[in-house]
Amino acid sequence: MNRIDRKFVELKEQKQTAFIPFLTIGDPDVRTSIDIIKQLEQSGASIIELGVPYSDPLADGPVIQRSSQRALSSHQISIKDCIEAARIARSEGSELPFILFTYYNPVLQLGLETIFPMLVESDISGLIIPDLPMEEDEEVQALARQYGIHLIPLVAPTSKERIQRIVSRASGFVYCVSSLGVTGTRTQFHSGIDEFIETVRQSTALPIAVGFGVSTNEQFAKFATSCDGVVVGSALVRQVEDVLPLFADPATRPQALLQIDAFVKDLIQLP
Numbered sequence: 001m002n003r004i005d006r007k008f009v010e011l012k013e014q015k016q017t018a019f020i021p022f023l024t025i026g027d028p029d030v031r032t033s034i035d036i037i038k039q040l041e042q043s044g045a046s047i048i049e050l051g052v053p054y055s056d057p058l059a060d061g062p063v064i065q066r067s068s069q070r071a072l073s074s075h076q077i078s079i080k081d082c083i084e085a086a087r088i089a090r091s092e093g094s095e096l097p098f099i100l101f102t103y104y105n106p107v108l109q110l111g112l113e114t115i116f117p118m119l120v121e122s123d124i125s126g127l128i129i130p131d132l133p134m135e136e137d138e139e140v141q142a143l144a145r146q147y148g149i150h151l152i153p154l155v156a157p158t159s160k161e162r163i164q165r166i167v168s169r170a171s172g173f174v175y176c177v178s179s180l181g182v183t184g185t186r187t188q189f190h191s192g193i194d195e196f197i198e199t200v201r202q203s204t205a206l207p208i209a210v211g212f213g214v215s216t217n218e219q220f221a222k223f224a225t226s227c228d229g230v231v232v233g234s235a236l237v238r239q240v241e242d243v244l245p246l247f248a249d250p251a252t253r254p255q256a257l258l259q260i261d262a263f264v265k266d267l268i269q270l271p
């Protein structure tokens with residue numbers, strides 16, 4: 001049991017749904033990202049995906065692509081910087097379970113044997129690698145198990161015949177992708193989304209979370225009825241983008257955090 005498991009147990013006892021924001025670390029800078037992490041915790045986040053900016057984010061839509069580009073062009077943010085941000089946030093009192101969200105290339109650059117001890121040292125409980133080739137996941141799975149890190153799989157509606165195989169090796173929770181294509185807010189989801197979630201639900205005893213496209217309270221509430229968690233990335237990253245000028249001036253930083261707080265509270269309040 002690590003922080004992720006304990007959080008889902010706690011939420012289940014409280015009959016609550018996990019709110020799992022994704023945040024690009026280093027946009028606009030690491031210090032601000034840490035402040036946003038702490039604000040998200042105050043605002044109601046249950047678990048957080050710490051996004052490692054990447055130069056070729058194939059699965060990302062324009063909002064996260066822009067955010068990654070800002071983090072890379074201003075500060076050349078690395079996977080190590082993101083792991084360090086988690087360590088600092090924890091040292092400053094955050095109790096949030098952290099998931100490192102990264103494409104595979106930065107993991108390979110750092111080295112599989114290197115990254116897992118670093119995750120443990122920074123009290124990061126989970127890892128999501130959206131482009132981890134299934135053919136190569138044996139080694140990563142083995143290291144994750146060895147170090148007690150949850151390697152959280154993404155399951156897409158197209159992977160019906162693969163759902164069982166992906167889910168059978170899952171740990172932590174299963175991340176159900178709500179739609180085909182790239183990340184980004186949506187007005188509608190994959191036509192068979194409810195059946196897809198039910199299929200995954202029948203395939204695992206693990207908690208299931210859904211993500212891709214969620215940006216409104218109505219969408220959050222809809223998924224809260226069938227899932228144990230809801231992931232929101234682009235809509236939040238867009239909020240950060242909108243308040244960057246407020247973060248740039250020390251006098252208006254509190255206002256920037258208040259706007260993020262208001263966005264989250266509107267998004268996750270349930271009737």
Ligand SMILES: O=P(O)(O)OC[C@@H](O)[C@@H](O)c1c[nH]c2ccccc12
Binds near residue numbers: 183214231235
């Ligand atoms: O941005 P959205 O549509 O809210 O979706 C969550 C997503 O941002 C986050 O989980 C994520 C960021 N980059 C990804 C790449 C692939 C899958 C998922 C992701």
